[in-house]
Amino acid sequence: MSVPSTPTRGRPARLDHARTVRTALDLLDESGLDALTMRRLADAMGVQAGALYRYFATKQDLLTAMAERMLADADGPATDGEWSERLAALARAMRTALLDHRDGARVYAGTHSTGPNTLGFAENVLGVLRDAGFDDADAARALMAVANFTVGHTLEEQAALQPAGEGPGDAGPADAGVLRDAVAAGRYPHLTAALPVFTGPDYDAHFEFGLRLLVDGLRARR
Amino acid sequence: MSVPSTPTRGRPARLDHARTVRTALDLLDESGLDALTMRRLADAMGVQAGALYRYFATKQDLLTAMAERMLADADGPATDGEWSERLAALARAMRTALLDHRDGARVYAGTHSTGPNTLGFAENVLGVLRDAGFDDADAARALMAVANFTVGHTLEEQAALQPAGEGPGDAGPADAGVLRDAVAAGRYPHLTAALPVFTGPDYDAHFEFGLRLLVDGLRARR
DNA sequence: ACCTGAACACCGTTCAAGT
DNA sequence: ACCTGAACACCGTTCAAGT
Numbered sequence: 001m002s003v004p005s006t007p008t009r010g011r012p013a014r015l016d017h018a019r020t021v022r023t024a025l026d027l028l029d030e031s032g033l034d035a036l037t038m039r040r041l042a043d044a045m046g047v048q049a050g051a052l053y054r055y056f057a058t059k060q061d062l063l064t065a066m067a068e069r070m071l072a073d074a075d076g077p078a079t080d081g082e083w084s085e086r087l088a089a090l091a092r093a094m095r096t097a098l099l100d101h102r103d104g105a106r107v108y109a110g111t112h113s114t115g116p117n118t119l120g121f122a123e124n125v126l127g128v129l130r131d132a133g134f135d136d137a138d139a140a141r142a143l144m145a146v147a148n149f150t151v152g153h154t155l156e157e158q159a160a161l162q163p164a165g166e167g168p169g170d171a172g173p174a175d176a177g178v179l180r181d182a183v184a185a186g187r188y189p190h191l192t193a194a195l196p197v198f199t200g201p202d203y204d205a206h207f208e209f210g211l212r213l214l215v216d217g218l219r220a221r222r
Numbered sequence: 223m224s225v226p227s228t229p230t231r232g233r234p235a236r237l238d239h240a241r242t243v244r245t246a247l248d249l250l251d252e253s254g255l256d257a258l259t260m261r262r263l264a265d266a267m268g269v270q271a272g273a274l275y276r277y278f279a280t281k282q283d284l285l286t287a288m289a290e291r292m293l294a295d296a297d298g299p300a301t302d303g304e305w306s307e308r309l310a311a312l313a314r315a316m317r318t319a320l321l322d323h324r325d326g327a328r329v330y331a332g333t334h335s336t337g338p339n340t341l342g343f344a345e346n347v348l349g350v351l352r353d354a355g356f357d358d359a360d361a362a363r364a365l366m367a368v369a370n371f372t373v374g375h376t377l378e379e380q381a382a383l384q385p386a387g388e389g390p391g392d393a394g395p396a397d398a399g400v401l402r403d404a405v406a407a408g409r410y411p412h413l414t415a416a417l418p419v420f421t422g423p424d425y426d427a428h429f430e431f432g433l434r435l436l437v438d439g440l441r442a443r444r
Numbered sequence: 445a446c447c448t449g450a451a452c453a454c455c456g457t458t459c460a461a462g463t
Numbered sequence: 464a465c466c467t468g469a470a471c472a473c474c475g476t477t478c479a480a481g482t
Binding site: 109112114115116119120122123126127130136137138139140141142143144145147148149150151152153155156159175178179182183186188189190191193194196197198205206209210212213214215216217218219220221 | 331334336337338341342344345348349352358359360361362363364365366367369370371372373374375377378381397400401404405408410411412413415416418419420427428431432434435436437438439440441442443
């Protein structure tokens with residue numbers, strides 16, 4: 001009882017689950033997913049690479065823990081208002097949570113967390129939908145549709161964001177020129193007309209458009 | 223003029239772009255993306271790993287060529303009928319093209335092809351939408367929404383398909399049990415109700431549901 | 445021109461041994 | 464109990480040298 005309540009006193013443990021995940025997310029933001037290696041993470045924690053395996057059985061487990069932690073920011077209390085606006089707010093929160101970390105969507109897409117943040121988010125979305133009158137099957141499938149769209153969109157958005165040459169997938173600003181040249185080289189009248197919309201950087205509007213389609217589709221179904 | 227028109231006569235070249243991409247897709251189907259290394263591909267072609275770099279500047283270029291080739295199967299002539307059914311048919315063709323190869327969605331999501339199959343597919347979708355009366359911006363954004371949903375969905379579907387233990391992301395059939403346990407351990411009334419839909423393997427229905435939402439959303443907008 | 449051989453600078457993961 | 468040191472079995476990529 002008389003021991004200090006702050007366990008950081010005394011010889012601080014160099015490694016623990018939460019601190020390691022936080023450091024990994026910092027490293028992700030600084031250098032991207034491709035540069036996030038167990039060795040570099042160990043370095044950042046002042047430890048040898050092998051020591052990480054006392055806390056994470058595999059690198060995949062680490063990535064899953066990172067994905068779970070990201071979703072903490074999307075797992076807030078549901079806003080009030082109409083079901084359609086509450087659903088949209090949750091989808092926006094998910095996109096924002098992934099955008100908050102470099103390669104966030106790639107990390108999320110490559111894992112399958114069953115942690116409280118991930119399940120809590122799903123629970124919130126399902127609650128909004130079931131309260132709105134959708135049955136179990138429709139609510140479940142609507143959640144999947146919204147989540148899959150959001151992940152697919154954010155994957156694309158973050159690929160377009162990163163500077164060319166970094167990470168896989170030669171997306172990025174330089175990609176716009178490559179795409180323009182490729183479209184110009186062939187006979188793509190429709191693509192030529194639509195090209196300015198693609199190369200334009202207004203991903204907020206793109207996301208809102210797709211989200212609107214899903215919500216309106218759900219409204220038509222109710 | 224008198225040389226044989228079949229260049230396969232004489233000493234056959236061990237390497238060429240198209241044959242290498244085909245072999246890489248075969249290897250992908252057999253062993254999955256994580257087992258697709260430049261060394262193993264070189265082995266399958268009867269060549270040293272370094273030799274591949276005469277045809278592909280990086281492994282990323284190889285993956286992009288693979289993605290481009292996959293989409294050949296989605297780039298057929300547009301069917302006739304109503305715009306909504308033509309659009310749905312194109313989305314289904316894309317999903318099928320990705321499903322046709324193990325980890326197909328992961329390969330596709332990690333690349334940004336500007337080849338004729340990829341651009342041709344986009345051109346087809348845009349043509350259907352613009353012919354239906356959508357303006358350039360709406361057509362472009364509708365294409366993105368449908369493509370992003372399709373990729374997100376198929377990513378999820380293929381992750382759930384693969385046996386546990388293989389590839390990253392401990393999805394797979396075993397994942398259903400993990401998810402069930404996690405849901406049972408917490409207080410998730412909505413998730414508990416919806417769980418059978420998630421663990422059920424009817425991905426066709428899941429895809430059709432999301433696709434329907436998007437199409438109905440577009441109909442409401444026209 | 446096309447490919448080999450060998451190297452460079454890394455990886456994830458394991459595990460006996462130290463403290 | 465927690466971490467080190469060192470190894471194992473690999474990677475993607477480069478490049479002089481061969482044919």
